Amino acid sequence: MEEPLKQADVMKGTRKEEVLDIDHSPSLFKRGWMKTPVDIRPSMHCFAGEPARLKVVDFPNPRVWSAMDEDWKLPTNWKEIVMDAFKVRLDRFRTFKLFMDICVRCGACADKCQFFIGSADPKNMPVLRAELFRSVYRKNFTTAGKLLGPIAGARDLTIDVLKEWWYYLYQCSECRRCSVFCPYGIDMAEITIIGRELTNLIGLNIDWIAAPVAFCYKTGNHLGIQPHAYKSMLEFFQDEIEIVTGVRVEPSYNRKGAEILFITPSGDVFADPGTWTCMGYMILFHYLESLGLDITWSTYASEGGNFGLFTSHEMMKRLNSKMYAEAKRLGVKWILGGECGHMWRVVNQYMGTMNLDLAEGSNLEEPVSPITGTKFENTKSTKMVHICEFTADLIKHNKLKLDPSRNDNLKVTFHDSCNPARAMGLLEEPRYVIKNVCNNFYEMPPTTIREQTFCCGGGSGLNAGEDVELRMRGGLPRANAVKFVHEKYGVNMLSCICAIDRAVFPDLMRYWVPGVEVTGVHEMVANAMVLEGEKEKTVNLRNEPLAGTEESEDV
């Protein structure tokens, strides 16, 4: 096995050939997978959760440990805890029970996982990742498994099996691509979600998830940005926007009586290129104010994302509660959500079920666009609208003054983020917006977009620094598709509607497809918008010269 990639290697773009020198077909004489013990490799896994984080949210077994150590410092009765919890979840989740029972190992899902494609580790085939759990299920909960053991594909939960679980649970990004191809809809993401819930009960987790969870719980967002700092970050953006456009935008915070509460992932407040997307929202809202938009930001509910989803259903609910609680406290009529992937999985598939009780007695009502009067009937129950739905509606009704030629320096492609694609179906809205704000748009091949889209390689909390090899491998299929349009059409901008994408892609592009930048959709929207009282624009939000203006300077 090759040595782990160093972060520096990634930046220099070296050793790609070695990374790609893999074989997806296990040889005839390879030992069976049950007898092949897990080989925990650095750079293919994330660091363990630090004890302080777990204490904030009362998670069990806080301690210092490392996956590279022999001793993982588990409670003595760890097996009992896990198996009891396993049993409870078989009753609580029909998915879990059914997916343990009905897989025929037809292999349709096998080569669909980006982590298998990029690593060729056979245990990254979704079916085998699931078998790691099914084997233990059979041994403990089925007659055939109890009697026949390995012949029936059954085995005990030993410490080595547990380590294998942990390792491969954190090489799955819960992207659901496998579930699209499975004839029974078996969804490895669901098994991973429940598997991670089990391991968290004995203190097995990763810090890149544990830290955001703890921060989000206490300060309202994953990055631990305190309220005053949140405000000053947006103030910095206000200045930037003024420099570029000559217009001063004025967001409001925690304002009672506003009509709409805006919630977006905090990643957009924190790091490029998300920051430009954030400026995009601010410009859009400023523009709409004169048309009747009455919107506020919140520092308490300052996180759209929900890393709780990557630990347990309970933690997801705990973090998500802030959205409705804040909407009720501020008395808003509905909630507008920013560009984020797993946030929208939670909002679409979990939020109403988990937390709608919290909205009782609030002013929340069926969302209506104050500008176009459009009723968002598809959000009647949850009262939360996706900003791409909102903006697409504005554009359809000609409410935005747009000059798409301001984005003429861009040749854009669009990456469907896993969750909006496969846990929601938000496919056309962003495309509609993009096509209206820029002139050069090219799709990647059909087997790599829409419901068949690939993960960026860092979803579900895997976008850490220490697992860079995992990310470069998992991101390979996406990068390969971008490379295709980059070479064929000269695409130089990869757009997406997910804050994790925006954090993961810049590295991935630098490594696999140099020359392609990353953007959120609303950055492009804002760049194309013609504002009231703007100065003559020569640069975009990134301070890069606009297409026409460079030439005029040359003359």
Next chain:
Amino acid sequence: MNVILSLIVSSVAVFGLVVIAFVGVWGAHLEWLFGVVIPYLAVITFFVGMIYRVVQWGKCAMPFRIPSTCGQQKTLPWLKRTYVDKLDNPVGTVAVVGRMILEVLCFRSLFRNTRLEFGNGQEIKYKSAKWLWFGSIVFHYTFLIVLLRHLRFFTEPMPFFVPIIEKVDGFFQLYVPTLYQSGLLLGAAATFLLLRRVIDGKMRYISLPADYFPLFLILGLATTGVLMRYVLKADVVSIKELTMGLVSFRPVVPEGISVLFYIHIFLVSVFFAYFPFSKLTHMAGVFLSPTRNVSNNSRIVRHINPWNYPVKVHTYAAYEDEFREKMIDAGLPVEKGAPEPAKPE
């Protein structure tokens, strides 16, 4: 378990079953056991077992609506959805039923299958790969046809469709007795499914004895069936006497039925009895799969989780208590202890 061992275990198991039936009938003359008792037990096991499985699944909660959405969602009224979108991202019962029909009758998801081609120099392709879909469709439909044709032995008079099926199935009258394509295609499809498990490295690696066993069993079934019909010319009249006896609960065991028949019916019995304990339960499970059989409408109608319990949250009040000073300094609104308007001086 390694592939060679898996193949040995599962083929030996099926061969063992053949030997048991052969010895039992030819050696020990246990016609009643193999022709009557075991078939009854097998059918009972099948029905009781399958119903038990479905009830067990049905009793599990469905806490969340988590369909895998494979098309454009229902959204703004002017954003048109194609029929494909409406089926692959269903909202409402009609669409869900449509999606399920496509899954169950056409193997819709399997039809999407692609094949990875991993070349050098970052060349990755996803080729269309309909062979698994095609093989499975042929396999399942010929299986169905063969089952229906067997109704000839269990009904008197036969349902009207049995002769029709026989006519269509024996369309190519190349041989006497009429050669039914379904039996041969079933064998061919099962062989294809078996070969793909052995030849493809990935399939080999994921396959368990429990994957080879049913295929060997079906091949054994098909072989004994074909032998009886075309080669050894079994005594159909006596066999029908036996089978009619079974369905009318007045079992008889006529003389002169060949051992081959008892081997065949024993393999069938094992097959049915094996169903509820194995992956063959997918036949019922597919109908219950929560990523396929629910609407993507959680934003429109609230779904209720039967075990939704209250959780500990960090309230706004606790948050403000922690950050109040900083919030006031930054000019952010607070609920408690807002600064008095500054006094002059």
